Amino acid sequence: MAGDLESSKALSGLLSGLAQDAFHGHPGITEELLRSQLYPEVPPEEFRPFLAKMRGILKSIASADMDFNQLEAFLTAQTKKQGGITSDQAAVISKFWKSHKTKIRESLMNQSRWDSGLRGLSWRVDGKSQSRHSAQIHTPVAIVELEIGKSGQDQL
Amino acid sequence: MEGSSEPLLDAKSKVTSQLLDFQWKLGMAVSSDSCRSLKYPYVAVMLKVADESGQVKKKSFEMTIPQFQNFYRQFKEIAAVIETV
Numbered sequence: 001m002a003g004d005l006e007s008s009k010a011l012s013g014l015l016s017g018l019a020q021d022a023f024h025g026h027p028g029i030t031e032e033l034l035r036s037q038l039y040p041e042v043p044p045e046e047f048r049p050f051l052a053k054m055r056g057i058l059k060s061i062a063s064a065d066m067d068f069n070q071l072e073a074f075l076t077a078q079t080k081k082q083g084g085i086t087s088d089q090a091a092v093i094s095k096f097w098k099s100h101k102t103k104i105r106e107s108l109m110n111q112s113r114w115d116s117g118l119r120g121l122s123w124r125v126d127g128k129s130q131s132r133h134s135a136q137i138h139t140p141v142a143i144v145e146l147e148i149g150k151s152g153q154d155q156l
Numbered sequence: 157m158e159g160s161s162e163p164l165l166d167a168k169s170k171v172t173s174q175l176l177d178f179q180w181k182l183g184m185a186v187s188s189d190s191c192r193s194l195k196y197p198y199v200a201v202m203l204k205v206a207d208e209s210g211q212v213k214k215k216s217f218e219m220t221i222p223q224f225q226n227f228y229r230q231f232k233e234i235a236a237v238i239e240t241v
Contacts, residue, residue: 065193108191109220115200116217121230125237140241142234143172146203148217 005050008092010038015096018055023062023107054093057085061097062104071097120147176212177204199224 017034020026035047042050057078066074075090085093123144179202185194202216219227 063190063192065191065195108188108194109185109196111190112185112188112194112196113198113218116215118217118219118223118227121227123230123234125234125241127241140238142238144234146215146217148215 005039005042005046006086006088007039008088011054011089011092012096013038014051014054015058015093016100018051018058019100019104022055022059023104023111025107025111053083053085057093058097061093062108065105066097068098116148116150118146119149121145171208173205173207173213175203176206178202179204197221199227 014034017029017038021029031048031051032044034051035042035044039047061071061074064070064074071094075085075094078084079087079090121144123142126141126143128140181200183198183200185196185198188194198221199219200216201219202214204212204214206212
């Protein structure tokens, strides 16, 4: 029913779910989960293209890291398209992006970090040191422990 | 210096590696497959260390700007403390 697809509260929840799946790497957010939780009255075949449309819009906004002017222009264009969105839906999307933009951007930055990151740093200063190999004896020495590793990604 | 299971900083521990060289670069990731407009600045560091046997190893890692600021603050603190010893 078109009325249900226009629910602002449900759309807000949908965008959250989409963001969790697409950006924050939250597992298990399926189409069926979103439909049954947020749009239980809408049949799957009607929900599917709606979900795809919203996902596409959210990904476009995030990919371009739109500022508020770009966002307005983009969403206005979407409302004027055939099979686009309503102005109420545009308002919900706009509000969502404004409040989640920073977090989504952070997740996107994390996704693009493949090299080792700095996981921890601890240090100690020794007053006097002596070493068989080092020429620096009887001088203060700083000892630093760096924990270097892949940031939360699986190692191959 | 690696993230091994035993921390190297306990009082009774053995010899640590010596820092030979510290190289850095400030990079800017412009675009990626998941985000066309990434604009993400980062600091990449390459360390050259010699272990107690003299073997030279290279270690590289990347920091976000906030992480680098914390890194810098810590070293500033080390510098201050080492003056007082």
